[in-house]
Every structure is written in C-alpha cells, then in structure tokens.
Amino acid sequence: MFRWDGGPVAGGFAPAPAADALRQWRSPDGGLWLAAWGAEHRGTYTGWCVDAEAGLVLVADASLYDRDGLQSALGLAGPVLDAPTLLLRGYQRWGEGLPQRLDGDFAFVVCDLRKRCVFAASDPMGMRPLFHRLLPGGGFAFATAPEALAACTGLDARIPESRLLEPLFNAEQLAHFEPEITGIQRLLAAQWLRADARDVQVQRYWTPGQTRPALASTDVDGWVEALRWHLGEAVRKRLADGVRAGVMFSGGLDSSAVLALGCGYVPAGRLQAYSVLDRGNPACPETRAIDRVLAATGVPATCIDVADMQEQAAGALDALAASPRFVSGRNGFLPLFDRMAAASGVDVMMNGIDADALFFYEDLLERQIRAGGYAVALRCARKQDRMAGEAWMVPLVRRLRYTAHLPPVVRNGVRRWRGRASEWPRLHAALLRTDACEALGLRARARRHLALLRRPPPPAGGLPTQTLHGAVNLDGIGRFHARSRHFGVEMRCPFLDRALIDFAAWIPLELRLRNGHLKWILRKAMTPHLPHAVAWRGDKFHPGSHFDRVMLQPVLEQVVRDFHGSGPAIGRWIDRGRFLAAAQRWQAGQIEAVWELKMLLLLEHWLQHNADKVAFGR
Incomplete structure (x- = not known):
C-alpha cells in the first residue's frame, strides 16, 4: 500500500x-x-x-x-x-x-x-x-x-x-x-x-505480430524450420534456470511437442509427465499416443488410469475442496496433478496452452474464404471430418461461404441477435430455476458475457489476428496460474512465449490448415521429434470426462439423497426435477449427462467446504 x-x-x-x-x-x-x-x-x-x-x-x-x-x-x-x-x-x-x-x-x-x-x-x-x-x-x-x-x-x-x-x-x-x-x-x-x-x-504496450518475419509466404521449409527453432527456444528458456519441471501431458500434439522438446534440455530425472489414460479401453487414442511418446522420450510419468482410480478420485476431491475457486480448469484432475507435482518437488509445470489459438484461431476459416479459398477450405474440411470421426467443419465452411463476405456490422448484428435469443436457453441448460435467475440478475450477467466475447473487426490483408488476447484465452491463463500457484507450482507456457507469438502471428493461412490437418505447420515442425502416428494423428478423445464421472460419483449420490431430504447446497438455485432426470441418465452411462452435471457437482462439493467464502444474498 x-x-x-x-x-x-x-x-x-x-x-x-x-x-x-x-x-x-x-x-x-x-x-x-x-x-x-x-x-x-x-x-x-x-x-x-x-x-x-x-x-x-x-x-x-x-x-x-x-x-x-x-x-x-x-x-x-x-x-x-x-x-x-x-x-x-x-x-x-x-x-x-x-x-x-x-x-x-x-x-x-x-x-x-x-x-x-x-x-x-x-x-x-x-x-x-x-x-x-x-x-x-x-x-x-x-x-x-x-x-x-x-x-x-x-x-x-x-x-x-x-x-x-x-x-x-x-x-x-x-x-x-x-x-x-x-x-x-x-x-x-x-x-x-x-x-x-x-x-x-x-x-x-504490445500486440502480437509487431515484427514481421523476413520469409516469403511460399517458403514452406523456411516457415517450418523457423517455427521449430522458436518453439525449441521457448521450451529451453523455461528450463534454463535449473528447475525441476513437470508437463501436463494429454497425448495431444501440443503437450507432446513440449514434452519431446523439453527432454532435450534437462538432465534425466528432472522432467516428469503427468497424464490421464484409460487402460480399460484398448481403442483409446489418447492412451496409445501417451504410450508412444513416453516410449520415444524415456520421460518418467505419473499416470492416472480411469479404469482403476478410486484412490486418486478421493485425492482429487480433496484438492478441489482446497482450491480457491470451484472452476480452475474444466477437468477435475488438474488440481490433483498440481498438488502431486508440488509434493514430489516439481518447481514448474508446463503445458500446451494455447497452441489452439496460436495456430487455428477462431476467424481462420472466415479469412480463408474471404481470400477466395472456399474450395480449398471445403476439401480440407472434408478430410478433417473424416480423420476426426465427426462432421463439424464441413457445415461450418458451408455456412461461412455465405456469411464471411457480409459487412462486419451485419455479422456483429446477427451475433448480437442470436446472443440475445440464447440468454434464457443458456440459463435453462444450466438447470437454473427462473426465480433464482431473476433474483440474482443472471440474465444481465449472460448478456454482459456475450458483449465481452464480441469480436473486433477482422484484420485486413496479412495483418495478424488478436485472438490470443481474447476473453476465453486470458481467463484460462489466469485460472490455471491461480490454481498452480495455490498448490505451490509455477506455471510456464512455451506456446505463450512472446517471440513465438510474434512469429506465429504471420504464419500464412495455408500452412495452418493443410491437407485436412489442423495446425499443419506445427505437425510438420515436430515430425523429427515425435512418432509419426502422434504428430499426424487426426483423432482426439480425452478421458478427462471419465475421470470426472468416477471422481464426482459420490457427490452425485449425495446430492440425490439430499434432494429427497433437506436439499443440497445447490438446491437454492437448481431445478430439482431436471437435475434428478439428468442424474438418472448419468447412472445409465450417458457421458452427455456427465457434461451436463459436472459443473453443478463441482460447485456442490466446493461449497461443502467453502461456504464461508460466499456472500449469499449479494
């Protein structure tokens, strides 16, 4: 002061x-x-x-x-x-x-x-x-x-x-x-x-892309090699002070890249991977990718198997109860890994945040189509949907064919109208009661949130995007840091290195999505360091939701019992009938019900231990 x-x-x-x-x-x-x-x-x-x-x-x-x-x-x-x-x-x-x-x-x-x-x-x-x-x-x-x-x-x-x-x-x-x-x-x-x-x-004082690289857009090898160097430097710098480091390792491309590069900069035994896998599902692509990268790098790993994790589930609930907020990342294993890492002497935890925004930002397809690349974008979208096993990109590209060329004022007007129309449905989908929403002014908060997410006008020509400074990214960084620091670990994110961001802001659009591969240039740059099946994998299935199901099962059972008695802590806001119906779907094995109830159960468990941190009635 x-x-x-x-x-x-x-x-x-x-x-x-x-x-x-x-x-x-x-x-x-x-x-x-x-x-x-x-x-x-x-x-x-x-x-x-x-x-x-x-x-x-x-x-x-x-x-x-x-x-x-x-x-x-x-x-x-x-x-x-x-x-x-x-x-x-x-x-x-x-x-x-x-x-x-x-x-x-x-x-x-x-x-x-x-x-x-x-x-x-x-x-x-x-x-x-x-x-x-x-x-x-x-x-x-x-x-x-x-x-x-x-x-x-x-x-x-x-x-x-x-x-x-x-x-x-x-x-x-x-x-x-x-x-x-x-x-x-x-x-x-x-x-x-x-x-x-x-x-x-x-x-x-800074916006991404202040210095444009001296590379021609057609110099594919030059862009790939430069990206490999920048990312390697970003990892090296974060390990150069002799810290003992961990990596939140999902088996995806981004965290695999950090782990593979990191093991080249630290002595044996000073880098540890932290992973969730599913040995009970032989077809789990994440488990296969984790095994391949760990075998290739020789990095020791602390792994939680969702097929046998009762002890870890209890530890995760304890870590959640000790967290400063009930949401510090959308998976329940994150506080547990931070606590485990701190207990084992890890100083720094690295991860793959936020390579998604760095290489495949939200207006990429829109910019490609405005530049006359609709046919190329559609071909890539078809390949991507086949590799991912779900049709998500083709419908998006076809819609953008008509909306991408609309003036920004029209597009923003449509988004505002759709946002207003979605206010009550969003609150309803959260199983919140109408009277609770009105008493706490939640519809106004939902409207304020939509205004916060409003995108700026798209950049002209080759100017870089500002997506990395969007609300979702900055909030995620803040929550992850607060959680890690709370448990005694420092978070360091190589993909958020300033020099790397300045370089990546200018990567040509056609090197970001190519031959159906998202983040094509990152895959190409990491090919010498990762197994081919990992660098070029197109599937994605993280077992985090199955972890949450096991972790939160006792919380769900207690809430159901409480709803038949005096009521749970969340009962003052939640529609009892719709919650119990979703609980039945959860018990029947529907993973969608886990997604629907997870946040409510996280809140219920956190409130059981932290009700004194809430100003009720305000």
Whole structure:
C-alpha cells in the first residue's frame, strides 16, 4: 500500500498461516508498506528492491528468461543480477519503455517515494496477475491475489452469490475483466499503468505480430524450420534456470511437442509427465499416443488410469475442496496433478496452452474464404471430418461461404441477435430455476458475457489476428496460474512465449490448415521429434470426462439423497426435477449427462467446504 501524501499506512496484515514465511518492509516515512509471504518458487522472484538514493522501490513477481541480454543492454558488468535489480535498473534507464524490452513472465510495480507516483506493468500474456485499488483516503494498493488485496484494504473478500454462479452458464470469463470483489481492478495482459494523486493512466504496450518475419509466404521449409527453432527456444528458456519441471501431458500434439522438446534440455530425472489414460479401453487414442511418446522420450510419468482410480478420485476431491475457486480448469484432475507435482518437488509445470489459438484461431476459416479459398477450405474440411470421426467443419465452411463476405456490422448484428435469443436457453441448460435467475440478475450477467466475447473487426490483408488476447484465452491463463500457484507450482507456457507469438502471428493461412490437418505447420515442425502416428494423428478423445464421472460419483449420490431430504447446497438455485432426470441418465452411462452435471457437482462439493467464502444474498 502506498499513500500519496506520505502519511503512515496502517499495516501488519499477514494473510498466510503462521508456518509461512512473512517478509515486510516500510519506507522511512511509513507511506509505503510491503508484505510477501509463502515459499519462493525456484526461478521466480517475489519481493522488492530498494534504491534509497533514488527514492525508488520496485516490487516484482517475475521470471525473466534473458537476464544476460537485459544486463548487457543496460551496460552492467559483473555477475548476472537478480530479476528485481535488473527491473529497477531498467526502469531507471527506459521508464515506461521497460516492459517492451522484457522476455519473461512478470508483474511489477515501481513506487517513486519522491514524486509520489507508481508505475506498474504486466507481461504480454498476463501470466502473472496484478490487482490494484485506489484507496479512498488517497493512495494505491496492489497485490498478486485479489483476496489479499481485499483483506489489506478492508473489502469483503467473499464471492457474491450472483458472481459465484457465472461458470454454470459458461460465463466465468467475466471474473477476469470484472473481478468478483467489488472495488478491485486487474491490470490486463500487455498493459502498463501510471498513477498518482491526480490521475490513473493505463496503456497497452504490445500486440502480437509487431515484427514481421523476413520469409516469403511460399517458403514452406523456411516457415517450418523457423517455427521449430522458436518453439525449441521457448521450451529451453523455461528450463534454463535449473528447475525441476513437470508437463501436463494429454497425448495431444501440443503437450507432446513440449514434452519431446523439453527432454532435450534437462538432465534425466528432472522432467516428469503427468497424464490421464484409460487402460480399460484398448481403442483409446489418447492412451496409445501417451504410450508412444513416453516410449520415444524415456520421460518418467505419473499416470492416472480411469479404469482403476478410486484412490486418486478421493485425492482429487480433496484438492478441489482446497482450491480457491470451484472452476480452475474444466477437468477435475488438474488440481490433483498440481498438488502431486508440488509434493514430489516439481518447481514448474508446463503445458500446451494455447497452441489452439496460436495456430487455428477462431476467424481462420472466415479469412480463408474471404481470400477466395472456399474450395480449398471445403476439401480440407472434408478430410478433417473424416480423420476426426465427426462432421463439424464441413457445415461450418458451408455456412461461412455465405456469411464471411457480409459487412462486419451485419455479422456483429446477427451475433448480437442470436446472443440475445440464447440468454434464457443458456440459463435453462444450466438447470437454473427462473426465480433464482431473476433474483440474482443472471440474465444481465449472460448478456454482459456475450458483449465481452464480441469480436473486433477482422484484420485486413496479412495483418495478424488478436485472438490470443481474447476473453476465453486470458481467463484460462489466469485460472490455471491461480490454481498452480495455490498448490505451490509455477506455471510456464512455451506456446505463450512472446517471440513465438510474434512469429506465429504471420504464419500464412495455408500452412495452418493443410491437407485436412489442423495446425499443419506445427505437425510438420515436430515430425523429427515425435512418432509419426502422434504428430499426424487426426483423432482426439480425452478421458478427462471419465475421470470426472468416477471422481464426482459420490457427490452425485449425495446430492440425490439430499434432494429427497433437506436439499443440497445447490438446491437454492437448481431445478430439482431436471437435475434428478439428468442424474438418472448419468447412472445409465450417458457421458452427455456427465457434461451436463459436472459443473453443478463441482460447485456442490466446493461449497461443502467453502461456504464461508460466499456472500449469499449479494
């Protein structure tokens, strides 16, 4: 907390258990108070650096991947300095131009004790969160967790009842842009902030694709080789500080690429895979892919078999109960793997987020068709549907044949009309009762969510897309980071490397979808590192839903019993008859019923242990 007038800040707040290390610092005049708690993550610095002579204090949560290069650019000799010292020296040299020069995951705040102002910045993809609040008495408060900021500044840290239910109708992205705790704001990805007693300025300092590669669109081999190098560098940098790393390994192309490249940069025994497979289903494509990659790389793995996982199911429920929110990723095994990794000494968890948005973004087909590529897109769509075993792309391409050429204002108008028409159906599909929706204003929240998802006008010509900074992607990054950090593991995402994103933004459309293969260029680039059957697989079936079925079975049975008694925790919002009908379909083995009830059961279990974190009636 920082007082503009230099007056003393009331402090002493320690939100962590007594067993956690608490570090505190106050400025000589008492106008700035800082606190950090918890164990340090290897390769990450959370703390502050003070330059008393300059009157500057820098507070950082940062992993910098090119400290050597940054120190060289600053002209500083000697051993490589730590991250906060480099950040402070960089700010003194470049001011608000500093974030543009950084390679890493970071959130930092510079407090100027003489000018009585602050400067803050977040990394290009929002890997490290930063929340802030203007203090009523004149000042600025900030923290990496909203609950900590609320506790420091006297706000109610509980989740309002109406905000708690947003994930039930797939509107959880609202919380990223409109934090659930009233009075708190988040500094979004690739933004810097400058604040003093008179004003607050926020500005975006980076957009994907700022530097166009010097490659001709027809140089296929050049694009493939350059992508292989960029992705390899993204993985290498995230392992270069000697961390012990894990990989959330699904058997899909993206996580397979990270695992295969990662094993070339760390000594044996310092990389571990975490996978869910299904030995009870010999035809499971994910299990086959996992086995092939593990055999090819020799990386040890911690695997959960959904055919025999009662012990792990109980552990997953325990991890869910300990999570800060009931939704931190759409699969129940994710908190369990984070907890298991931390217990085994893993410092960093890597994954394949968000290669989908990087290589096959939402307006790719639309742009291809507008460029005159309808026939090519249709041929690719037919091949893709055959490989995937379901017809999803051909109908989409045929619809886009007529809609892609409509003016953006018309397309957006149609989307708004369809969104309005879907508000009540979305709430109904979540099994929410009409009276609960009206009492909590959920229809307005659904409308606000649709406005948040509204796409900007499509880029012209060869300009790159801005999909990576969309609401779904940024919220997913934020939730995954919060979950991993909560369990003591640092999340690092090679596909969210800034240099890789800048390069990939310019990859020609025809190299993204080719011969029916989504992410064709990534498959081609990874062919030397992965078994052919994995690099070019067209099927996709993740056993995560079967994990959730086993994990949540006892929760379902208890809710059914409670509905015949005093009622479950979710009973105040849920249509009892429709829930019980879906429960019967679940018990009959319909996987669709698992998808329908999963979020409700996750919420029920979380509420059984965390009801005190909810402000009911708000």
